[in-house]
Amino acid sequence: MKMILRWFPYGDDSVTLEQIKQTPGVSGVATCLPKIPVGEVWPLDVLEELKKEINEARLEMEVIESVNIHEDIKKGLPSRDNYINNYIKTIENLSKVGVKILCYNFMPVIDWARSELAHKLEDGSYAMAYRHDEVVKMNPSIMADVMAQKSRGYSLPGWEPERLEQMAADIEFYNNITTEEYWENMKYFLDAVIPYAEKHDIQMAIHPDDPPWPLYGLPKVITNAENIRKFLSLNSSKYNGLTLCTGSLGSNINNDMAEIIREFSGEGRVHFAHIRNLKHLSEKDFDESAHLSQCGDLDMFEIVKAFNDTDFDGYIRPDHGRMIWGEKARPGYGLYDRAIGANYILGLWEALEKMKKMK
Numbered sequence: 001m002k003m004i005l006r007w008f009p010y011g012d013d014s015v016t017l018e019q020i021k022q023t024p025g026v027s028g029v030a031t032c033l034p035k036i037p038v039g040e041v042w043p044l045d046v047l048e049e050l051k052k053e054i055n056e057a058r059l060e061m062e063v064i065e066s067v068n069i070h071e072d073i074k075k076g077l078p079s080r081d082n083y084i085n086n087y088i089k090t091i092e093n094l095s096k097v098g099v100k101i102l103c104y105n106f107m108p109v110i111d112w113a114r115s116e117l118a119h120k121l122e123d124g125s126y127a128m129a130y131r132h133d134e135v136v137k138m139n140p141s142i143m144a145d146v147m148a149q150k151s152r153g154y155s156l157p158g159w160e161p162e163r164l165e166q167m168a169a170d171i172e173f174y175n176n177i178t179t180e181e182y183w184e185n186m187k188y189f190l191d192a193v194i195p196y197a198e199k200h201d202i203q204m205a206i207h208p209d210d211p212p213w214p215l216y217g218l219p220k221v222i223t224n225a226e227n228i229r230k231f232l233s234l235n236s237s238k239y240n241g242l243t244l245c246t247g248s249l250g251s252n253i254n255n256d257m258a259e260i261i262r263e264f265s266g267e268g269r270v271h272f273a274h275i276r277n278l279k280h281l282s283e284k285d286f287d288e289s290a291h292l293s294q295c296g297d298l299d300m301f302e303i304v305k306a307f308n309d310t311d312f313d314g315y316i317r318p319d320h321g322r323m324i325w326g327e328k329a330r331p332g333y334g335l336y337d338r339a340i341g342a343n344y345i346l347g348l349w350e351a352l353e354k355m356k357k358m359k
């Protein structure tokens, strides 16, 4: 298992590579090229530059999060083949710079959603929060403005301006296709791309839908064990795998996280894990919380043990962190709380490894 942190290049992150290097147990970063428009090929020379910068900080660039999927692919439009070809070229370029894991998601129109990016918790820290009624009331274009205003000037991954313009028309489009058609569009993408992922030894790792329930009549697919089973069966290659995010899947109170991890990590289909805790206020309302089990509803020992028991050898990163100690950073991506989270997970992992040897 390798512990990494997410990092955004080109000054779009308050956290530096030097700070990440000084975080105990962290071997690299999950990063991206935010300036390349969705659907275009990620140029090799730009990737080489980025790798050089990361390697000079003595960190690894083995995980990319994310290469976004063009909406035409999700819609199943004739123009999708061109964007799929570009995706394949990007996979080839990523393999040339030593990338091992490609995280992506297949959420239509709207990427992750929260009603608040800086909700004050009882201890005075700030975390992202989700209140279902508020999100439902927000028209998605209003939400886009809210997300932009509250992001402290940082671009928000998944809320890139070029995706927002088309939003209303896209929602209308998806309201007129069935979820089954949406699954077919996903299979078309997987069957085209996975053979090249195999050829170039890049593990594809889909991120669950966040939140994992329907919003604005849009199809939701990666939401629970049953749907994940269906997703993995669309293309049975091991290169068709998961980014298992406990923060996203865990927001559905019916998802037993340890059980889900045991099943899919046990089958070797989890390549990347996002580990985070959250606290429910009701079935569909929650605050993101500190990683510690006692701070939220998820049992982190059971979660880390499920990965450890299934000999997980992929990458883990702490998912979002809170804003603590007065830090000003991109929402969810400050240094302090994520560094604490990473070392808590590493501590659980060390204990589990040593207990195994004692047996």
Ligand SMILES: [Mn+2]
Residues within 6 Å of the ligand: 207, 245, 247, 248, 274, 319
């Ligand atoms: Mn996640």
